[in-house]
Amino acid sequence: MSLPKPLESAEQISDIAFGFMGSKALFSALHVDLFSALADGGGSVEDVAGKTGLDPDRAMTLLTALTTLGLVVRNGKAYENAPAADAFLVKGRKYDFGDYLRFQIDKQMYPFLTQLEEALTGELEPEQVSSYADWFSDAEEARIYSESQHSGSLGPGRSLAKMIDLSKARTLLDVGGGTGAFSISLCKAYPELRSTVLDFPNVVDVGRGFVKKAGLSDRVEFNPGNALEIEWPKDRDVILMSYLFSGVPGETIPGLVRAAMDHLAPGGHFIVHDFMVEDDRTGPKLAALWQLQHVAFNPEARSVTSGWVRALMEAAGFKDIEIAEMIPGMTTMVHGVKPAAGA
Ligand SMILES: Nc1ncnc2c1ncn2[C@@H]1O[C@H](CSCC[C@H]([NH3+])C(=O)O)[C@@H](O)[C@H]1O
Numbered sequence: 377m378s379l380p381k382p383l384e385s386a387e388q389i390s391d392i393a394f395g396f397m398g399s400k401a402l403f404s405a406l407h408v409d410l411f412s413a414l415a416d417g418g419g420s421v422e423d424v425a426g427k428t429g430l431d432p433d434r435a436m437t438l439l440t441a442l443t444t445l446g447l448v449v450r451n452g453k454a455y456e457n458a459p460a461a462d463a464f465l466v467k468g469r470k471y472d473f474g475d476y477l478r479f480q481i482d483k484q485m486y487p488f489l490t491q492l493e494e495a496l497t498g499e500l501e502p503e504q505v506s507s508y509a510d511w512f513s514d515a516e517e518a519r520i521y522s523e524s525q526h527s528g529s530l531g532p533g534r535s536l537a538k539m540i541d542l543s544k545a546r547t548l549l550d551v552g553g554g555t556g557a558f559s560i561s562l563c564k565a566y567p568e569l570r571s572t573v574l575d576f577p578n579v580v581d582v583g584r585g586f587v588k589k590a591g592l593s594d595r596v597e598f599n600p601g602n603a604l605e606i607e608w609p610k611d612r613d614v615i616l617m618s619y620l621f622s623g624v625p626g627e628t629i630p631g632l633v634r635a636a637m638d639h640l641a642p643g644g645h646f647i648v649h650d651f652m653v654e655d656d657r658t659g660p661k662l663a664a665l666w667q668l669q670h671v672a673f674n675p676e677a678r679s680v681t682s683g684w685v686r687a688l689m690e691a692a693g694f695k696d697i698e699i700a701e702m703i704p705g706m707t708t709m710v711h712g713v714k715p716a717a718g719a
Pocket residue numbers: 508509512525526529551552553554555556557558574575576579601602603604617618619620623624
């Protein structure tokens with residue numbers, strides 16, 4: 377793993393310490409749709425102020441901050457989007473993930489960090505969120521999170537369909553499957569596949585809408601409830617747990633792996649996708665930071681390594697285990713197969 381060179385200067389510490397100011401500049405720009413205002417040729421401070429509704433002085437302050445961050449480029453008096461801002465932050469672009477950033481990250485993850493200290497020291501007050509179950513008992517919170525997560529998971533779902541050959545599989549169980557984004561992508565790639573998604577009721581309500589829109593209501597069904605408590609269907613050809621391990625108490629993970637073995641048909645596939653750090657715990661940075669972030673609302677979360685997941689799968693009897701990077705620099709996929717009958 378390539379670690380950063382150990383830091384030597386106060387400026388390098390400042391870059392980390394004040395990083396949140398840059399995050400907020402980006403989120404605020406997204407909330408006023410500044411990057412869309414600059415699409416198609418850019419514009420002056422006054423143009424941006426006119427299109428975003430910002431006071432011109434404040435528009436200039438924000439544009440200046442975004443320029444120093446490299447998100448926009450100043451050419452004389454005109455501002456343009458940097459190539460990455462143009463590709464990923466303008467509304468309607470194919471790879472636009474601005475809504476994910478401004479809703480799930482700015483409106484939910486960012487405020488959660490204010491309770492990280494209490495979560496780390498074990499001093500969270502009872503009324504503070506300490507699990508997905510608490511958090512998603514609020515329908516609006518579940519909706520904001522799940523809609524953003526859906527758009528973020530369709531692409532990785534398509535990648536997963538290419539990484540593993542599931543053409544012989546007929547039944548998928550998507551545990552903690554959220555709105556069913558992975559199920560939708562996999563069912564689209566494999567026309568004979570059907571899926572059951574387990575998640576909390578307020579998430580399932582959002583998911584049904586997405587599945588209907590995808591025309592898959594007859595192949596993707598939802599089973600609302602806490603996956604750690606409800607019955608799972610048996611004899612599945614595939615069991616997927618995407619971002620489930622980060623959201624549950626770490627001590628429940630070995631049981632989830634054994635439950636996957638028990639609920640798969642012989643020859644079935646078990647796929648875990650999540651934030652995982654390398655076995656030597658030196659990276660990737662974004663996986664490590666996301667694991668820390670999860671502690672803020674799930675203090676019992678564990679910092680999972682891919683080697684630990686592999687060892688749990690081996691102990692449960694899975695074979696042909698493979699580990700692959702999924703979202704570069706961020707997530708990892710571990711795949712194992714339940715031995716065929718008589719094998
Ligand atoms: N105990 C639990 N039972 C059911 N769902 C859970 C549990 N803990 C966390 N989750 C869900 O796990 C999901 C993590 S977000 C990931 C959703 C989906 N697997 C995807 O990759 O897009 C959220 O929808 C949570 O509600």
